[in-house]
Amino acid sequence: LLSAEPRSVCRGTALIEAMAAAVVGFVGLGAMGGGMASNMAARFGAGTLASHRALLHDIRPGVAAALAARHPQTASVASSLQQLARESDIVLFSLPHGQAVQSCVAAIVDHLREGSLVVDTSTTGPEVARAAAAALAARGVCFLDAPVTGAPARAAAGTLTVMAGGDEAHLAEVRPVLGTFAERVVHMGAVGNGQIAKAMNNCLYNVGCAAMAEMLPLAKRAGLPLDAFSEVVSTGTGQSFAFNQWAPHVLRREFEAPKFGYPMGEAFKDLETLGAVADELGVELPPVVAAARGTYRRALEMGLQDEHKGAMVKVWERELGVLCDGASPEGGRGR
Numbered sequence: 139l140l141s142a143e144p145r146s147v148c149r150g151t152a153l154i155e156a157m158a159a160a161v162v163g164f165v166g167l168g169a170m171g172g173g174m175a176s177n178m179a180a181r182f183g184a185g186t187l188a189s190h191r192a193l194l195h196d197i198r199p200g201v202a203a204a205l206a207a208r209h210p211q212t213a214s215v216a217s218s219l220q221q222l223a224r225e226s227d228i229v230l231f232s233l234p235h236g237q238a239v240q241s242c243v244a245a246i247v248d249h250l251r252e253g254s255l256v257v258d259t260s261t262t263g264p265e266v267a268r269a270a271a272a273a274l275a276a277r278g279v280c281f282l283d284a285p286v287t288g289a290p291a292r293a294a295a296g297t298l299t300v301m302a303g304g305d306e307a308h309l310a311e312v313r314p315v316l317g318t319f320a321e322r323v324v325h326m327g328a329v330g331n332g333q334i335a336k337a338m339n340n341c342l343y344n345v346g347c348a349a350m351a352e353m354l355p356l357a358k359r360a361g362l363p364l365d366a367f368s369e370v371v372s373t374g375t376g377q378s379f380a381f382n383q384w385a386p387h388v389l390r391r392e393f394e395a396p397k398f399g400y401p402m403g404e405a406f407k408d409l410e411t412l413g414a415v416a417d418e419l420g421v422e423l424p425p426v427v428a429a430a431r432g433t434y435r436r437a438l439e440m441g442l443q444d445e446h447k448g449a450m451v452k453v454w455e456r457e458l459g460v461l462c463d464g465a466s467p468e469g470g471r472g473r
Contacts, residue, residue, distance in 0.1 A: 159189035159217030162315055163216065163226035165242055166260070167196040167205060169396065170286065171232030174259070174319040179209035181296075181318040190315070195222050223249035224294035228312055229256045235407065236262035243270045252278035253420060257312055259300070260284045263337070264330030264413040267303060271329045279423035280308045283329060286320065289400075297321045303340075336416055340408035341427050344447070346380030349439075350431035351450035354388060358460040364389055365464050384448030392447040393452075402450075403443025409471035 162182075166177040175194060182190040192213040194202040196309035199215070206213040216222035223229065233239050239260050245277050250256070256274055258267065258281070267283035274281045282304035292298050298320040302309050316323045326335045355369045368385045371377055387398050395401040409431045416423045423431070437450045451462055 159163045160227040160315075161191050161193055161225055163193045163222040163229040164232070165195045165219065165222065165229065166232035166234075166238075167194065167198075167201050167235065168232065169290045169400075170259075170293045171196075172201070172205065173290060173296075173300070174230075174232055174286070175213075176205055176208070176294070177296035177319040178315065179205070179213040182209075184214040186314060187318070193222050193226055195219060212386075219245045220249045222246070224251070227251075227254055228238045228315060229254070230315075231256070231258045231260050232255055233258075233259070233260040234404065236266035239270060243273055247273055247277055247279070247397075250274070250277060250279045253280070255280040255282070255308060255312060257282045257284050257302075257316070259284050261288050261336055261407065262333055262342070262439065263304075263407070264333045264462055265414070267330045267333050271304070280305070281329065282308055282312065283332040284309075284316065284323075285332050287336065287339055293319065300324065301326050301332045301335040303327060303334075304329045314392065333411065336413040337408045337415065341412050341430070343380055344409060344434060345426055346378040347384060347431040347447040347450055349378070350381045350388075350448070351433055351452075352454050354385065354451055354452040355460050358462050359458045362460055376397050380447070384446070384451075387446070387448050388451050391463055393442075393449045395444060395446040395449045399446025399448065401444050402434070402437060402447055404440065405447065409434060 162178065164178065167175055175192065179192045181187060182192060190212070192209070194206055194213055195215050195216045196202045202215045202239065206215050216225070219242065229246065229250070231239055231242055233242060239258055239262050256270070256279060258270060271281040284300050284304050286293070286298040286300050288298040296319045299322040300316050300320045301324050303326050309323070309325055309396040313323055326332050354364060358364055367387065372382045372385065387393070392398045411425065413423055433450050433453055436453045440452060442449045442452060455461055
């Protein structure tokens, strides 16, 4: 059940005690993980983390080597996942999807030390988190699902929000490490709950994206100057993170991903996760979220999977026969 209390992840071993020194493995140095790991390495070597060290791994060895070169006193590169597992007290993942997490767990589970801790900051789903926790528990390894929100800019700034599922004592042990790249670390309850919270957060964001995608074409069809309309919305009660993020790109016709944002095709997983949660609870997907999912699906059916979520506007541009390019309307309603 979604509300089940977390069972102990470490069998017959003590939790990782507060360590004067720890090796923290970090797997996945992409758009999010690169900024997170860089902040972590930068903050190691000082204060209470003075003796901590980062051990880095990425499928692109050059990326890991370059990051380690920027922090030679606190970071080094693991030649393999197995080496990283053997040498780390704590292992963090920042991976693109659940399949990558499952593969990574399978690769390291037999090499982790009993009593060590794995923290998955990826966005996957509650079932992936629970399966990882069970596999690791069989080896006496602790687990937290701890997805992050804030996008790459906040990953680079070290100001992410973490929503963690799992034993609160395990979270207390790793909180100082998470604090190197997050300004908020929030405990959500049992293993898997971090992923549920992330899916709900992202679906609220998707609703905002879908609303922006509807309203800009409607405003254009009604004859409103879109630059002026966007200024009103972005400073008024109708503003949202999604509108403020995407409306300027829409008006400039900047839809390229990942240059301007995360590809839609790779982000649809949040709506799938929330649908699965609703099914598990025996309830229907809430109607507003369902409507946003409909717009999202139509955008994917139009072949927009490699553009960012602002490109959902193209669904309603086609429907209303307008182009939201910021050009002043010629007067009156219609095109």
